[in-house]
Amino acid sequence: MLTDTALRNLKPKSKIYKVFDRDGMYVAVSTAGTITFRYDYRLNGRRETLTLGRYGPAGMSLAMERERLLDAKRSVDQGLSPALEKQRAKRRLTAAKTFGQMTERWLADARMADSTRAMRKHIIDRDILPVFQNRKLKEVTPDDLRALYNKVKARGAPATAIHVRDIVKQVYAFAILHGERLTNPADDVKAASIATFVPKDRALSPAEIRLAFHQLETIAAYPTIRLALRLILLTMVRKSELVEATWSEVDFENATWTIPKVRMKGRTPHVVYLSRQAMDIFVALHTCAAGSRFVLPSRYDPDRCMSHATLNRVTQLIGSRAKEAELPLEPFTVHDLRRTASTLLNEVGFNADWIEKCLAHEEDSGRRGRSTTRPSTPGRGGTCSRSGPTWWRRGSMGARMCRSWCRRT
Template identity: 30%
Template sequence: MSTVLHRLLKIAEEQRLTSDDFARTLSFVKVRALKAAGQHADGGGLVLHVSASGSKSWRHRFRLDGRPQTLTIGSFPAVGLEEARNAHRAARWLVARGLHPLKHVEGEIEREQAEKQARTENTFGAIAENWMTATASNLSPRTVKHREAMLAKHVFPILGERPIKEIVRKDLHTLLTKLDQVSPVTAKHCRGYIGQIFEYAEDAELVEANPTPRAGVLVKAMGRSVKPRKALPLNRLGEFLRTLEDAPETDPLTKTALKLLVLTWSRTSEVTGARWEEFDLDAGTWVIPADRMKGKEPHTVRLSQQAVRLLRELRERSKGEVLFPNRRKPGETMSRTTLYQWRTRWGFADIMDVHGLRAVASTWANEAGKYRPDVIEVALAHKEGDRVRAAYNRAQFVDEVRRLWQDWADVCDEKLKIARAQNVVELPKAAA
């Protein structure tokens, strides 16, 4: 059954078009027996057309806007007499209202297909996927995974299949305030992502305005104070380094990764994802590419002598392109969790976060009073808002930042030396 015929029959059913104001002249037996070529009228403009080859088709002949028109309803016997008559009644009903049956039905089909497409292609979930794809290149892999997980767990189950233009502020208010009661931090992240998705949709003219509620609706999130990362106290740095070196059951790769983290002031993901192609050990440099940096700008670490020595030792036993391969998942790099677990296992979880190792180095440098604040910021890879000034700083601070990292490595050695001296236990002398 053709789509047009199906629509005409549906109109006949909806409008209850079951009778005629004229006499019908054909019957099923007569229709089946007809063989003479030509037009065989049934009444009201419905005819059975028999071709010279003997094929039969139903046609409705009518006038619209003063012009004769013909609508082909379908072939016999695929379209029986009663179906043809019901479709004919629907066509007559449309013509009486000044509508061309075929154009009207095709227009309705096109409209419904457009609405269906809008429901499937312009759902919140579909637009969100497009937004994530369009913006992923500007983000770190960690952020990409984070927002995908947040939306998949907390937003898509509620809004994912809804047309984005039908979502109103009240819908978002309900979702976010409920989430705020359970997990304020998650609610804050989800509100940010939802707002960006609607901005994307607004720019594409898929919605007229962004309905995302103001941040104030997240009562718990707004009232939650941000806790700084726990930084290892400087007076316990030696203890940390001594424990790290002496830990008997710790994999050498884990030890090296944590030591490199301390010596370079780098972020955890920057260390665990490091590749040998980024290093020039002869020049004492490590250039971390932009796509692995939080600020999306390349960062050069001026390696201290201790860091170079550590890396040369690692290079001798390294077999692949990455410094810290994942032992359980071939092809991937070491999980940051490995470093977090070491901190917990060896009793440092209460006083430090792994990311907080950057803070202890920064605190030492600032309190030392020997290093310019701008130099410290460059070492920490903090992004400078003024691009011209940032370029100048990085060009001018090479010697200063190298000296800063070398001084810090020397401090680490000194702290370790003191910790080892304090850990020495003198045995009682044997009796004479």
């Protein structure tokens, strides 16, 4: 039976030789002096050899190798080949996918609308891959995910944090479906622990709109951000549709903005007919864009659009300022501006079908109920795109004023 002293005294010879321990284990001493533990056994009528490990300061001790031997013998007793399982484990380690590789496969194979794919790719590139790109799938833990979600929430984007969790969860589900032997770490972090959302029915009154935009002028925000919030109210588009807009979509000659189907929730192109006030804002934004292809370029990279969280942070700041000043203005979101426009147009009697067209809604009575929060007043026809109700027109601004705002940046 071998001892540590005996092992340390083993010397290399001109040929490999064996020194037996017990229970089928022995060491093989190479011509270079390397000492390797091995175990010979018979399984299903064939002889197999399992290499347990190397002996030495950088390897395994005799006691540790005997523990490994016991594990191997238990496998043999169960009719399993420890040598084959070791080979399989080695292949799995070599072939282990990184999170970035699996995410790329999932994004290419998953069935989703083009606009959804673009939105998710934006989140993946900005929030997920910088952290997990080169991590093996098994290396990502629930605690790692919690840290990432909290980081996204800290910049004022809880909804994006929920999207991050959903994407990670789907990537792991895809990996498991395609044969990866692992658990899904996203299952251990429930969405409710990140953020909870209550369905909204908030619509601002004309008085609240005046207060909101008055507060907007008092906070430290870029002129382009102020203009963007006004433009959402004027055009009734979704936040993402404006934030990702490019100048190729805007026709100044015909006063239209055509949002391509790839960016539309309903996957149908949407034409926004621009009022004079909206045209003034687009002229000002074009001056501020300084050659970027985006209507609202990022402050840090003109080849990318503004962060989707920027406008959210501004509306939160408006609400905070109003609360500090004890003004009658309840908190509101960017999407509430879209709902506000719909509600007020219904109230003054514009044709409900045309309002739905302006909202780019498909025919859906349930959706119509969610886009307005107060009963409409029958009687006014026509469209709402070229000119809004009277209070709206009064709040317009000239292109000269808009350009002067841009020069202040």
